[in-house]
Amino acid sequence: MDRKDLLGLYDLAPEEIGEILDLGLTFKAALKRGEKEHSILKGKSAVILFYENSTRTHTSFELAAKFLGASVVNISVATSSVQKGETLVDTGKTLDAMKNDFIVIRHPMGGAPKLLAETVKAHVVNGGDGMHEHPTQALLDMLTLKEHFGRIEGLKIAILGDVRHSRVAKSNLYGLTKLGAEVRLFAPKTLMPDGLEREGAIVCSSREEAVEGADAVMGLRIQLERQKAGNFPSLVEYAKYYGVDENILHYAKKGAIVLHPGPVNRGVELTSEVIDGETSRIEDQVLSGLAVRMAALSLLNGEGKV
Numbered sequence: 001m002d003r004k005d006l007l008g009l010y011d012l013a014p015e016e017i018g019e020i021l022d023l024g025l026t027f028k029a030a031l032k033r034g035e036k037e038h039s040i041l042k043g044k045s046a047v048i049l050f051y052e053n054s055t056r057t058h059t060s061f062e063l064a065a066k067f068l069g070a071s072v073v074n075i076s077v078a079t080s081s082v083q084k085g086e087t088l089v090d091t092g093k094t095l096d097a098m099k100n101d102f103i104v105i106r107h108p109m110g111g112a113p114k115l116l117a118e119t120v121k122a123h124v125v126n127g128g129d130g131m132h133e134h135p136t137q138a139l140l141d142m143l144t145l146k147e148h149f150g151r152i153e154g155l156k157i158a159i160l161g162d163v164r165h166s167r168v169a170k171s172n173l174y175g176l177t178k179l180g181a182e183v184r185l186f187a188p189k190t191l192m193p194d195g196l197e198r199e200g201a202i203v204c205s206s207r208e209e210a211v212e213g214a215d216a217v218m219g220l221r222i223q224l225e226r227q228k229a230g231n232f233p234s235l236v237e238y239a240k241y242y243g244v245d246e247n248i249l250h251y252a253k254k255g256a257i258v259l260h261p262g263p264v265n266r267g268v269e270l271t272s273e274v275i276d277g278e279t280s281r282i283e284d285q286v287l288s289g290l291a292v293r294m295a296a297l298s299l300l301n302g303e304g305k306v
């Protein structure tokens with residue numbers, strides 16, 4: 001992969017996605033064997049700059065950089081000079097002045113990682129920006145699928161829930177369709193943006209239509225404040241008509257798996273039976289996340305081998 005930054009899957013070529021997934025699978029196998037120490041980023045530094053809360057993405061990027069041998073610094077936005085009014089660009093210039101090599105950023109504004117990447121010499125990795133993209137989440141979902149099914153091409157993936165506000169849904173749509181999967185979307189009308197058919201999605205009019213014959217079913221996290229905004233009547237109805245339960249999974253292909261980016265609102269996007277059941281790959285997704293982030297950081301550094 002010959003690029004400075006990883007900002008989204010919309011701009012990535014299928015070959016680049018394939019390269020990240022292949023290296024990610026190698027790292028995942030090594031992690032399963034207990035092999036964590038690598039020297040690919042020895043002598044490099046990475047700053048984790050998150051303007052929003054995170055458990056999975058933050059922790060796995062920090063571990064990924066450390067397992068690759070980098071020095072890692074976490075910036076707590078709550079106690080940084082951002083609170084004194086420092087702009088994102090000035091924060092980036094400050095980190096560049098310290099000869100820092102990587103910045104992993106999560107930001108509530110779509111496009112913030114691109115703005116930062118255009119300003120700094122460091123490699124910028126998007127850890128989720130507004131409603132725009134969450135590329136490493138989609139890559140870890142794809143890694144989980146590729147490891148389970150041995151391929152992405154030809155798979156049918158149903159994505160249910162709040163597509164409008166979901167950067168996860170958008171990155172998955174771009175990445176999965178580039179590798180030849182079929183992506184079906186189903187959401188309340190208030191939570192489905194226009195125009196995703198042009199990006200290759202099949203927009204379904206029922207949950208059954210989306211899940212029929214699917215190889216994988218992905219629930220999306222609902223931000224609970226969306227109900228107050230009048231986008232759906234109640235959490236009970238959201239769970240009943242847009243959530244993933246054992247009944248709707250009967251429409252999926254035999255052997256279908258269930259994915260969720262986390263954190264899950266138990267009993268809303270997925271029932272507890274599904275989350276803790278045999279078809280759930282949620283914990284496996286977390287390990288895929290660590291592996292794929294190790295792969296992305298290595299490839300941005302110009303290292304394609306473990």
Ligand code: CP
Nearest residue numbers: 054055056057261262
């Ligand atoms: N899936 C995801 O981005 O989770 P976090 O918000 O915990 O990082």
